[in-house]
Each structure stands twice: as C-alpha cells, then as structure tokens.
Amino acid sequence: MKTTKNDIQQWFQALQDDICSGLEKLDGKAQFEEDLWQREGGGGGRTRIIQNGVLLEKGGVNFSAVYGETPAAVQQAMNLPPSNFFASGVSIVIHPISPMVPIIHMNVRYFEIDDNLWWFGGGIDLTPHYVMPELAQAFHRGLKSVCNEYQLNAYSRFKEWADDYFYIKHRQETRGIGGIFFDNLNETSEKTAKNNIWEFVQAVGNAFVPLYQEQCEATRNLPYGDKEKNWQALRRGRYVEFNLVLDRGTKFGLDTNGRTESILMSLPATAAWQYKYTPQADSAEAFTQQYLRKGIDWLGITP
Amino acid sequence: MKTTKNDIQQWFQALQDDICSGLEKLDGKAQFEEDLWQREGGGGGRTRIIQNGVLLEKGGVNFSAVYGETPAAVQQAMNLPPSNFFASGVSIVIHPISPMVPIIHMNVRYFEIDDNLWWFGGGIDLTPHYVMPELAQAFHRGLKSVCNEYQLNAYSRFKEWADDYFYIKHRQETRGIGGIFFDNLNETSEKTAKNNIWEFVQAVGNAFVPLYQEQCEATRNLPYGDKEKNWQALRRGRYVEFNLVLDRGTKFGLDTNGRTESILMSLPATAAWQYKYTPQADSAEAFTQQYLRKGIDWLGITP
Numbered sequence: 001m002k003t004t005k006n007d008i009q010q011w012f013q014a015l016q017d018d019i020c021s022g023l024e025k026l027d028g029k030a031q032f033e034e035d036l037w038q039r040e041g042g043g044g045g046r047t048r049i050i051q052n053g054v055l056l057e058k059g060g061v062n063f064s065a066v067y068g069e070t071p072a073a074v075q076q077a078m079n080l081p082p083s084n085f086f087a088s089g090v091s092i093v094i095h096p097i098s099p100m101v102p103i104i105h106m107n108v109r110y111f112e113i114d115d116n117l118w119w120f121g122g123g124i125d126l127t128p129h130y131v132m133p134e135l136a137q138a139f140h141r142g143l144k145s146v147c148n149e150y151q152l153n154a155y156s157r158f159k160e161w162a163d164d165y166f167y168i169k170h171r172q173e174t175r176g177i178g179g180i181f182f183d184n185l186n187e188t189s190e191k192t193a194k195n196n197i198w199e200f201v202q203a204v205g206n207a208f209v210p211l212y213q214e215q216c217e218a219t220r221n222l223p224y225g226d227k228e229k230n231w232q233a234l235r236r237g238r239y240v241e242f243n244l245v246l247d248r249g250t251k252f253g254l255d256t257n258g259r260t261e262s263i264l265m266s267l268p269a270t271a272a273w274q275y276k277y278t279p280q281a282d283s284a285e286a287f288t289q290q291y292l293r294k295g296i297d298w299l300g301i302t303p
Numbered sequence: 304m305k306t307t308k309n310d311i312q313q314w315f316q317a318l319q320d321d322i323c324s325g326l327e328k329l330d331g332k333a334q335f336e337e338d339l340w341q342r343e344g345g346g347g348g349r350t351r352i353i354q355n356g357v358l359l360e361k362g363g364v365n366f367s368a369v370y371g372e373t374p375a376a377v378q379q380a381m382n383l384p385p386s387n388f389f390a391s392g393v394s395i396v397i398h399p400i401s402p403m404v405p406i407i408h409m410n411v412r413y414f415e416i417d418d419n420l421w422w423f424g425g426g427i428d429l430t431p432h433y434v435m436p437e438l439a440q441a442f443h444r445g446l447k448s449v450c451n452e453y454q455l456n457a458y459s460r461f462k463e464w465a466d467d468y469f470y471i472k473h474r475q476e477t478r479g480i481g482g483i484f485f486d487n488l489n490e491t492s493e494k495t496a497k498n499n500i501w502e503f504v505q506a507v508g509n510a511f512v513p514l515y516q517e518q519c520e521a522t523r524n525l526p527y528g529d530k531e532k533n534w535q536a537l538r539r540g541r542y543v544e545f546n547l548v549l550d551r552g553t554k555f556g557l558d559t560n561g562r563t564e565s566i567l568m569s570l571p572a573t574a575a576w577q578y579k580y581t582p583q584a585d586s587a588e589a590f591t592q593q594y595l596r597k598g599i600d601w602l603g604i605t606p
Contacts, residue, residue: 035579049578058578170563233573240574241567244547245557254548260473264544267576270536271543274572275352275361276338276564
C-alpha cells in the first residue's frame with residue numbers, strides 16, 4: 001500500500017487527539033485550549049496548549065500541515081531549487097509543575113518536495129531537573145524497544161544522534177538525558193520501504209504517552225521545596241537557551257514567519273539565570289549535572 | 304594625534320571602572336564582583352557582575368580586548384580574508400529590581416584588521432517595562448545632544464539604526480524605546496577623521512551613567528505590586544528572546560567560543576512566558592505596548 005501525504009497528515013492529526021486526551025487524563029484537571037491558524041502561503045495548524053494543571057504547568061501539542069512554494073530561507077538551508085513543499089507533523093513540549101517530574105519533548109514530521117523527494121524526521125528526549133538513573137534507564141529501554149521493531153541498530157544510531165543534537169555547546173552540557181533523534185529518513189538512507197519508515201514514525205508517536213506516564217507516576221508525588229524549585233528555574237533557563245539559540249525547528253519556524261505563539265509554546269512559564277551558578281559538591285544538583293553529557297550508556301549503567 | 308589601539312583599550316578599561324563606581328553609587332549597597340579571563344587565541348577580559356542590590360537585581364559591565372588570528376566564523380560573517388584582528392570594547396546590561404525602573408544596555412567597541420582596516424561600533428538603548436513618555440523623551444534628548452556634538456544628522460541616523468536593530472521581528476515589536484546604534488564607523492563611511500569618531504564613541508560611553516541615573520531617580524521610588532512584577536517578568540522574556548535569537552553580539556560571542564558566563568550576563572535573574580498574553584484594554588501595560596514600535600519621534604511627542 002502506498003503511504004500518501006494525505007494518510008500521513010490524517011494520522012498525525014489523530015495522534016494529536018490521542019496525546020492530548022492522554023495528557024489530560026494524566027493531569028486530571030487541566031484541559032487543552034485550541035487555536036486554529038492558517039498559513040498565508042498554504043495550509044495551517046492546530047495549536048493546543050495546556051496550562052495551570054495539577055501536574056502540568058505549561059505545554060503544547062501542535063499539529064500542522066503546510067504546503068506551497070518552498071520558502072526562500074528553506075531553499076537556501078536545504079540547498080533546494082525553487083519547488084513546492086509539503087510538511088506535516090506533531091510537536092510537543094511539556095513543562096510540569098514539580099521539579100521532580102521531567103520536561104519532555106517529542107516531534108514527528110514528514111517533508112515532501114515536488115511530490116517526489118520525501119523524508120521523515122523526529123525524536124523524543126527527556127529533560128529531568130533531577131536525573132534518576134533508574135528512570136532514565138526505563139525511558140531509554142522504552143525507546144530501544146520501539147527502535148528494535150524497526151531496525152537492529154536503530155536505537156544506537158538514533159540515541160547518538162540525540163546526544164549530538166540536544167547538546168548545548170556553549171554550556172558544554174546536554175539538555176537532559178537525551179533519547180532518540182532522526183532526520184532525512186527515506187528509502188535511500190534507510191534501505192527499506194517507505195511503509196517501514198512510516199510505521200516506525202507511528203510507533204514513536206504512539207510511545208509518547210506511555211513513556212511520559214511512566215515518568216510522571218514515578219515522580220509526581222515526590223516532595224520538594226524552594227531549593228528544588230530554584231534549581232528547576234535554572235534548568236529551565238538552559239532549556240530556553242537550547243530552544244532559542246540552537247533548536248533547528250524553532251529557527252526554521254521563526255525564519256519562515258511561522259506562528260510565533262505556536263513555535264514558542266516550548267518556553268517554560270518561568271525561568272532563571274544566575275551568574276556562574278555551580279551546585280554544591282555532593283548535592284542532588286551536582287549528581288544531576290554529572291549526567292548532562294554525551295555518550296552515557298543508559299542501558300548499561302547500574303542504577 | 305594618532306589614536307592607537309592601545310589608547311583605545313586603555314580608555315575602555317577606565318570607562319569600565321568609572322561606570323562600575325557610578326552604578327555602585329547609584330545602587331547604594333551592591334558591589335561588583337570581578338572575574339578576569341583569558342582567551343586562548345590571544346587577549347582576554349574583565350567581567351564585572353552586580354547582583355542583589357537595592358536598585359539593581361542583576362547586571363554586568365564587561366571589558367574585553369582580544370586579538371589573534373581572525374576566527375573562521377568571523378571571517379565568513381564579515382567576508383574577510385585570513386587575517387589578524389584586534390577587538391576591544393565595553394558592554395553593559397543592567398536589570399533593575401523594580402518593574403518601574405527600565406533595563407538599560409550599552410556597548411562601545413573598536414575593531415581592527417591587520418593594523419590597517421578599522422571601525423567603531425556601539426549603541427545605547429532603554430527598555431522600560433512601563434513606558435513613561437516624558438522619561439523616554441529625556442533619554443532621547445540626552446542621546447541627541449551627544450550626537451549633535453559629533454555630526455548634525457547623527458542622532459536621526461543612529462536612532463533609526465537602533466529602531467531597526469532592536470526589533471523583535473517574530474513579535475513585531477521593538478524591545479523598548481530604542482536609543483542609538485551604529486556600526487562600521489570609519490573615515491570612509493563617516494567622512495571625518497578617526498579622532499572625531501573616537502571622541503564621539505567616548506562621549507557615548509561617558510553619557511551612560513548620567514542618563515541611567517536620571518531614569519532611576521525618576522522611577523525608583525514609584526510603588527508597584529504583583530501585577531507589575533508579572534508584567535516585568537513577561538517583558539524580560541522578550542528581552543531573552545531578543546538576546547538569544549537576534550543579538551549579533553551574543554551570536555558572535557557564542558559562535559567564537561567566547562566566555563559563556565560573560566556573554567550571557569545580559570540575561571535577567573528571572574523571566575516568564577505566557578501563551579498569547581495580551582494586556583487588558585486601557586491598562587498601563589497596553590499603554591506601554593503601543594509604544595513598542597519603530598519610527599516614534601520621541602523628541603516631537605507631547606508627553
């Protein structure tokens with residue numbers, strides 16, 4: 001069966017519905033509010049924002065499907081001739097209230113040029129304010145089993161890609177414990193049929209709610225105080241730095257006159273910066289900091 | 304008299320001293336802490352940070368003088384051949400505690416390539432959380448009188464340049480009430496001697512303390528509450544967006560492996576984001592918002 005852009009777009013839209021209802025159930029109180037928007041050159045999206053919940057402080061689950069003439073900025077960045085493009089995807093960032101609960105991000109997307117060039121991209125990564133090795137391991141195990149269904153070495157390929165992508169170069173630290181990241185997946189790069197890649201992308205999308213639920217259930221009732229809230233605010237500051245300085249999706253959106261409120265839904269409700277902040281030796285914060293680096297074998301560690 | 308890079312560097316260093324003692328006097332309690340740093344390829348700087356004062360919450364006054372082989376990123380960005388460079392300057396961002404007191408920024412800098420190409424750049428701009436037209440006018444009057452000593456049309460040229468530079472394109476708003484901005488000033492572009500340009504840059508540097516003092520004295524005793532603190536946090540969010548997404552100095556610093564803590568001293572202690580925040584009609588916040596646009600003739604308005 002041929003997977004058309006129409007199928008893909010409809011599936012992404014249904015994924016947005018599923019994830020929103022999953023997150024509402026997880027929160028127990030807050031509901032998503034929806035904004036529909038249209039893009040001048042063609043297409044549009046459904047931005048859904050959740051705020052001030054019991055568990056979730058601020059987050060967004062965005063669906064979009066846009067098309068038309070490839071914008072000049074995109075042509076340049078991707079080295080494309082004048083062409084028509086189609087892009088659809090779901091993009092999520094969730095900031096919880098409790099500093100004990102991790103921030104999560106997911107994105108799955110499909111891109112097509114002139115109805116013949118196409119590729120998939122996406123990823124999930126987790127940013128715990130406090131790294132708990134057993135939960136980090138559980139997260140990576142979950143991602144590995146999604147990847148194993150696809151290709152034997154997919155997890156290690158995409159895990160390494162995430163380590164490189166979610167790296168805050170100017171801080172020499174990763175933004176969290178990573179996850180998986182992939183881009184430009186097509187028949188040539190993956191040596192497999194479009195349907196297989198598409199099934200993998202769907203499996204990534206479907207993994208989001210159960211993976212985050214597991215993290216939330218294990219952490220949402222942990223106690224915390226001002227010290228933990230302060231640290232959370234500083235870690236959120238780093239999240240802001242990553243998203244505004246380094247994230248390609250954000251840059252792409254702002255450069256192509258995307259809907260700013262939808263793009264910047266990824267920013268937390270509050271963030272903080274302190275000159276030369278260094279956690280105290282042997283503190284829980286210092287424990288976390290040592291894990292903010294590339295190349296950790298989360299499946300191999302003994303939590 | 305020939306103005307050498309040595310003279311310029313020494314003067315900038317003395318300016319840093321003067322401004323730090325002026326700001327300490329203005330605050331009345333907090334003192335700058337100093338960090339000296341060295342750059343691997345040559346040169347270094349003196350970062351001075353003030354925190355938790357009576358008036359000033361977080362700010363930095365940085366001096367640097369760096370030289371060596373022109374970094375690849377700079378060569379590319381400025382379209383230069385392999386060369387040696389020298390760059391020195393003072394760069395300031397001050398975030399006050401009170402939302403009634405404006406944020407201020409100043410930068411003065413000198414750049415030299417291979418001992419023959421040279422130019423000056425710089426600017427001052429003001430970001431009031433609450434625009435008060437009479438104080439905005441006073442600020443621009445002060446800048447105009449500095450510019451008038453230099454060239455007849457300098458104020459209008461550099462004011463327009465600031466409107467364009469300090470513009471948050473993705474928000475379609477200016478970051479504050481602007482000020483002056485200039486770059487690439489040399490004998491060719493300015494049709495005047497190096498000494499005249501240098502005197503102007505010195506006059507800009509010297510204007511900083513009196514200009515900010517005037518703003519602080521008029522606003523530091525104004526009452527405020529939670530509503531004003533919330534708005535301040537949101538306006539600081541926009542300041543973060545400008546600095547991380549758009550500011551060329553920040554980008555240059557991060558791209559060339561500058562000292563991250565010195566570059567990002569410009570970020571506020573705290574900031575906030577709220578999805579689709581819009582001030583209430585006829586509120587003080589809405590009053591401010593209407594002034595966040597280019598092309599306002601601050602000298603011509605009737606406050």
